[in-house]
Amino acid sequence: MSRRRVGFCLSDKKRRQINLVAFAELCASHSVEVVEIDLSQPLESQGPFAVIVHKLSDVIVKAEYDSQSQQLLDNFQGYVSTHPHTVLLDPLPAMSQLLDRFASYRIMSQLQNSLRDWRISSPPYLEISTSDLSVIQQDVESKGLSFPLICKTRVAHGSCSHDMSLIFSMAGLSEAHPPCVLQSFVNHGAVLHKVFVVGEDHFTVERPSLKNFPPGPYERKTIFFNSHQVSKPESCSHLTALDEKVPRLPPPSGEAMVALVRELRAELGMALFGVDVIVNINTHTLTIIDINIFPGYEGVPQFFSSLLSHIESVLDHQELEVPQATCPPAPSAPQTDL
Structure with a gap:
């Protein structure tokens, strides 16, 4: 599977606000696959993701008093902790x-x-x-x-x-x-x-x-x-x-x-x-x-191209940092005495 898969974990309102469907089409033309993450479903079956772009503000705030939101947040953090090479835009502690x-x-x-x-x-x-x-x-x-x-x-x-x-x-x-x-x-x-x-x-x-x-x-x-x-x-x-x-x-x-x-x-x-x-x-x-x-970027016509450029730079850097899986070298033929 391509390593250039980017998950978007956004509310319906945020997806409409940034026009995620149109952005996904732009990404596809640059060989970047966009996946809309359903937080109510196991992330493992939706991945793998090289990058996850998210705005979990609603979930983080509600998790203070709502057990269901806390569970969603725990599930997300659990996936991230078991996939350390997945890059988050942006880190949860910074957003919090x-x-x-x-x-x-x-x-x-x-x-x-x-x-x-x-x-x-x-x-x-x-x-x-x-x-x-x-x-x-x-x-x-x-x-x-x-x-x-x-x-x-x-x-x-x-x-x-x-x-x-x-x-x-x-x-x-x-x-x-x-x-x-x-x-x-x-x-x-x-x-x-x-x-x-x-x-x-x-x-x-x-x-x-x-x-x-x-x-x-x-x-x-x-x-x-x-x-x-x-x-x-x-x-x-x-x-x-x-x-x-x-x-x-x-x-x-x-x-x-x-x-x-x-x-x-x-x-x-x-x-x-x-x-x-x-x-x-x-x-x-x-x-x-x-x-x-993660504001709305209203009035910024360059938002799509800038976001794609940043995601591509993250992916490029990641591919340099994370070695591609390689086949083990073939065993050498046993030497015989002449």
């Missing part, structure tokens, strides 16, 4: 840490040191695990967070993970529901730069984003919004409409984006991820506000 904003925001904060020369930063943030308002207020003050604050769920997956709020005062912190993350809001001219990474390639796409707000604190009702709806390409929301004439900010420099992606790729050990970046209107510094697992 990005499902937790507590973990991913620590990564973002740590990267500031290595990216300081490129004037890349991340906003101050606070992990909230308590409902005690007085404790939250003290922590916000001691950490030096500035209002407004963006409040995001701790779990960075699922429809609820896009439900966020903008809090303008200490009193408004009563509407922060733990576990969650509070992040200082940075005015950025209502432009979000979504960076899509595929192996060694990356692509930047502009999207609408939240408009500028005066620095707080001040009395204003908390704004609740869905970030996915606000930042859709076709989004037309009052939250993205600038109230004043603001000069358009220059886009992030290509060199800075290369440095950012290089550091993230090394830190995460991943090939398929996205980064949300904004440009601070006051300092013009690049600001990382989120990292995403």
Whole structure:
């Protein structure tokens, strides 16, 4: 059987989103076989796989409280452990840490040191695990967070993970529901730069984003919004409409984006991820506000060719690393004395 078999373990929604059927046709024209993995069936009978591309976010999150999801995850991990030469895009531990904003925001904060020369930063943030308002207020003050604050769920997956709020005062912190993350809001001219990474390639796409707000604190009702709806390409929301004439900010420099992606790729050990970046209107510094697992790659027409190129490079490297099965040498004929 061909060693260039690639399994895709994705939800039905994700398969449709990336148009897996069309991608499989492209792969077939390059002698790469795509197999859609059914996680409810034994993987052994569906393999072997040289590479498995997956997004098991749903399963990983549900495994915390659902025994059936835990069993599916155990079965998948069992197959991977008994087939060490199968390459995962991406490793489960790396993906798991990005499902937790507590973990991913620590990564973002740590990267500031290595990216300081490129004037890349991340906003101050606070992990909230308590409902005690007085404790939250003290922590916000001691950490030096500035209002407004963006409040995001701790779990960075699922429809609820896009439900966020903008809090303008200490009193408004009563509407922060733990576990969650509070992040200082940075005015950025209502432009979000979504960076899509595929192996060694990356692509930047502009999207609408939240408009500028005066620095707080001040009395204003908390704004609740869905970030996915606000930042859709076709989004037309009052939250993205600038109230004043603001000069358009220059886009992030290509060199800075290369440095950012290089550091993230090394830190995460991943090939398929996205980064949300904004440009601070006051300092013009690049600001990382989120990292995403295996995003949708909307607006990236080169996604198919880049993904195929990366898979082929993994397969080529694998074929060099894993020796092909060879027949044992024929025994030499016995020598006779003359």
